[in-house]
Each structure stands twice: as C-alpha cells, then as structure tokens.
Amino acid sequence: MIFHKTLTPLKGEITVPGDKSISHRAVMxxxxxxxxxxxxxxxxxxDCLSTIDIFRQLGIEIINLPSSTGPSSVIIxxxxxxxxxxxxxxxxxxxxxxxxxxxxGILSGQGFPTILTGDESIRKRPMGRIMTPLKLxxxxxxxxxxxxxxPLLINSKVKQSELSAIHYISPVASAQIKSCxxxxxxxxxxxxxVTEPVLSRDHTERMLREFxxxxxxxxxxxxxxxxxxxxxxxxxxxxDISSAAYFIAAGLIVPNSxxxxxxxxxxxxxxxxxxxxxxxGANIHLDNVIDKGGEPVxxxxxxxxELHGTIIEGSIIPTLIDEIPxxxxxxxxxxxxxxxxDAAELKVKESNRIDVMVENLSKMGxxxxxxEDGMIIRGGRSLHGATxxxxxxxxxAMSFAIASLMAEGDTEIIDAxxxxxxxxxxxxxxxx
Ligand code: S3P
Numbered sequence: 357m358i359f360h361k362t363l364t365p366l367k368g369e370i371t372v373p374g375d376k377s378i379s380h381r382a383v384m385x386x387x388x389x390x391x392x393x394x395x396x397x398x399x400x401x402x403d404c405l406s407t408i409d410i411f412r413q414l415g416i417e418i419i420n421l422p423s424s425t426g427p428s429s430v431i432i433x434x435x436x437x438x439x440x441x442x443x444x445x446x447x448x449x450x451x452x453x454x455x456x457x458x459x460x461g462i463l464s465g466q467g468f469p470t471i472l473t474g475d476e477s478i479r480k481r482p483m484g485r486i487m488t489p490l491k492l493x494x495x496x497x498x499x500x501x502x503x504x505x506x507p508l509l510i511n512s513k514v515k516q517s518e519l520s521a522i523h524y525i526s527p528v529a530s531a532q533i534k535s536c537x538x539x540x541x542x543x544x545x546x547x548x549x550v551t552e553p554v555l556s557r558d559h560t561e562r563m564l565r566e567f568x569x570x571x572x573x574x575x576x577x578x579x580x581x582x583x584x585x586x587x588x589x590x591x592x593x594x595x596d597i598s599s600a601a602y603f604i605a606a607g608l609i610v611p612n613s614x615x616x617x618x619x620x621x622x623x624x625x626x627x628x629x630x631x632x633x634x635x636x637g638a639n640i641h642l643d644n645v646i647d648k649g650g651e652p653v654x655x656x657x658x659x660x661x662e663l664h665g666t667i668i669e670g671s672i673i674p675t676l677i678d679e680i681p682x683x684x685x686x687x688x689x690x691x692x693x694x695x696x697x698d699a700a701e702l703k704v705k706e707s708n709r710i711d712v713m714v715e716n717l718s719k720m721g722x723x724x725x726x727x728e729d730g731m732i733i734r735g736g737r738s739l740h741g742a743t744x745x746x747x748x749x750x751x752x753a754m755s756f757a758i759a760s761l762m763a764e765g766d767t768e769i770i771d772a773x774x775x776x777x778x779x780x781x782x783x784x785x786x787x788x
Pocket of ligand 1: 376377454530531532556557678701
C-alpha cells in the first residue's frame with residue numbers, strides 16, 4: 357500500500373474501535389460466567405474474533421452483531437467455570453498472544469485435553485513465561501516441540517489437573533502472565549497471588565469485579581480466591597488508547613491539526629502515551645472524564661505542537677509498551693534526543709519491534725540506534741518516503757502510515773493489511 361505526505365491538517369472528531377485487551381477479556385469471562393453477558397463496542401479485529409471462535413469451539417453460544425453504523429455488540433451465554441466442553445480439535449488463536457496466554461489459564465482448569473496453536477508469529481513467541489507458573493500450580497501443560505513455544509498441549513497426560521493456589525513472583529511486568537495465573541487461580545483451592553515488578557494493565561482484575569468476583573489489588577500484588585462463581589454482566593468496551601495513539605501522534609506532528617478522539621479508555625495502567633506526549637511538550641488534554649463500568653474513559657484533545665525529546669524508562673514502560681513504535685515516530689519529529697530504556701519486551705511482541713522500528717525509520721532518513729533494551733532517536737531530521745515492511749505486525753504498519761504523513765515522497769508499506777488485527781478500518785479513518 358502506498359502513502360503520501362499529507363497536504364491537509366487533521367481536524368475534527370474521531371472515535372476509535374473498542375479496546376482489544378478488554379474485548380478479549382469480556383468474551384473469556386462471559387463464557388465462564390453463569391448467565392448472559394452483553395458486550396457493547398466489542399472490537400471486531402481479527403485477534404478478538406479468534407477468541408470468539410475458540411469459545412464457540414468450546415461449546416459456548418456467542419452471537420456477534422457487528423455494526424457499520426454504531427457500536428457492535430456481542431451476546432455470550434456463559435456456562436459457568438466448568439461448563440466448557442471438549443473441542444476435539446486444535447484451537448487456533450491466529451496472531452493473538454493475549455488469547456493464547458489467557459486461555460491457557462482457563463483451559464488448565466478443565467477436565468479435557470486441548471491443543472493450542474496459531475500462526476507462524478505466535479508459534480515463535482515465548483510461552484515458557486506462562487507454562488512455568490501454571491506448572492507450579494500443578495497444571496499439565498507442555499510445548500509440543502519442547503521449545504517453550506506453541507503448539508501447547510494442555511491436559512494431554514491427565515484427565516484433569518488439580519490446580520493449587522500459588523504466590524507467583526513474576527519476573528516481567530506482563531498482564532498476560534498475571535491474567536493467566538489469576539484465571540487459573542479461579543480453578544484452584546485458596547488464594548492465588550501474583551506479584552509483578554511493576555503493575556501491568558489491570559483490566560482482568562477490574563472486569564472480574566464487574567462479574568462479581570472478589571479480587572484484591574495492593575499496588576503490584578494481586579490476589580484472587582479460587583472457586584468463586586462469575587455472574588453474567590454488561591460490559592461496555594471503551595475506545596482503545598493503543599489505537600488512539602496513532603491519531604494522537606498524527607495530530608501532534610501535522611501542522612495546524614486539531615483533533616478530539618472521543619470515549620477513549622484512559623486506565624492509569626495504559627495512559628503512558630499521554631504522559632509521554634505531555635513530557636515532550638505536546639498540547640494534549642483530557643475532557644469529559646467519566647467512569648464506565650469500572651474503566652475510566654475520556655475524550656482526548658490534541659493540537660499540533662512543537663515537541664522536544666525525552667527519556668522514557670522504568671515504571672512507565674508497561675503503561676505504554678504497545679505505543680513505543682508510534683512514540684519512536686513522534687520522537688523523529690521532536691527536537692533533541694529521545695531515549696527509550698527498560699523495554700526489552702519489545703523484542704518478543706508480534707515482531708521484534710526494536711529491530712523493525714530501527715530498520716524502517718533508518719530507511720526513511722531518521723537518526724535512530726537500537727540498544728539492548730530500547731532505542732535512541734535523535735530527532736529533528738526530516739523523513740523521506742521509502743519501502744518499509746510491516747513484518748505482519750499491525751502496530752508497525754499503523755506507525756509507518758503516520759510517519760508517511762510527514763515524509764517527503766511516497767512511502768510503501770509491505771503487508772499493510774495486517775492492521776485488521778486491532779483496527780480493521782484504520783486506513784479509512786485516516787483517509788477521512
Ligand atoms: C496485553 C498485554 C501486553 C500487550 C498486549 C496485550 C493484554 O502484553 O503488549 O498487546 O491484553 O493483556 P504483555 O502482557 O506480554 O506485556
């Protein structure tokens with residue numbers, strides 16, 4: 357797909373699709389709850405559709421009502437903690453790490469075997485990080501190739517594992533690890549506790565409470581007691597701040613832009629992008645801040661700004677981990693250096709996002725260097741068009757569509773269609 361420098365500012369209001377992390381969780385918790393769950397503004401991205409397909413294969417009735425004019429909704433007839441049934445075939449998560457890691461926790465507590473697989477990218481991503489705590493809980497979970505990656509075999513040796521509660525001290529601040537252990541904890545006797553080095557996104561905890569489950573959060577320590585029933589609920593999914601991030605960046609770098617992004621989730625475990633933009637001197641603020649079903653939501657107001665470089669490190673990293681590719685683009689348009697540290701997790705996302713950002717931005721004329729755990733961007737050089745590869749990573753494709761808006765000449769993005777993972781109508785919205 358070819359992109360050109362924009363001749364017009366971005367002006368007006370936009371809404372972005374529902375939050376990917378929250379959409380996944382709504383289907384998962386709705387499926388193991390007793391009774392009906394209705395989810396509005398569900399993200400119709402490929403990752404979340406994989407989660408729906410899998411729970412259908414596990415015997416859950418799910419009605420998906422996408423809408424091109426308003427928010428879509430999904431209705432799930434939950435069957436309780438032990439109501440899932442044997443799928444009799446491998447479950448395919450596609451590209452979705454969240455699906456694979458979170459449902460491993462749920463499937464470890466079931467009385468039937470399952471095989472979890474997915475696309476080429478997901479079969480290279482580390483699953484040892486969830487297998488280790490699940491095994492400590494007594495789960496029967498193995499990597500088929502014995503390489504710490506999917507396909508994963510769950511309950512292949514036993515009929516049903518007896519899970520025990522543990523206190524897991526996670527070496528990484530990862531919501532996928534934490535959520536996997538907490539969901540397995542629902543099937544264990546006693547209190548399952550996860551301590552993280554820094555609190556990661558807390559959507560699972562917040563949503564479990566919406567389903568009537570007691571979850572204790574004490575800074576970066578989260579505890580859930582086993583065998584609590586979930587009660588079907590109504591979940592409204594806020595706009596995804598990770599999708600809003602591309603329009604935030606576009607509004608900041610394209611001269612004369614003035615944008616309002618409506619109804620975006622601004623959970624404090626996800627709002628690092630806003631803080632970093634402010635740190636860089638951006639004209640950005642929140643309007644109409646409200647609480648909607650346990651998640652804070654606001655309108656984000658952005659005006660084109662002169663940016664300066666900054667240092668991004670430490671506890672803010674988990675709150676913006678998925679936004680680092682677009683932050684790297686922003687940093688190219690800021691005066692001075694931007695240093696990103698403590699972000700080695702970027703290497704195990706849908707692509708190695710340190711290497712891919714450095715390679716692609718260098719091709720466009722940026723002064724950027726990879727480091728062991730991040731990158732250094734020396735801003736202020738103008739970018740030019742180039743041919744860049746998304747590596748089938750949705751966040752890379754969207755980041756370069758935004759970079760192209762201010763690059764001289766044409767930018768070609770190879771495999772640009774992968775945006776359908778988290779934001780199927782991204783290019784239409786950008787064009788508009
Ligand atoms: C997610 C957690 C993050 C994030 C991913 C979605 C989630 O991954 O990068 O896109 O929904 O829990 P980690 O938990 O591996 O950091």
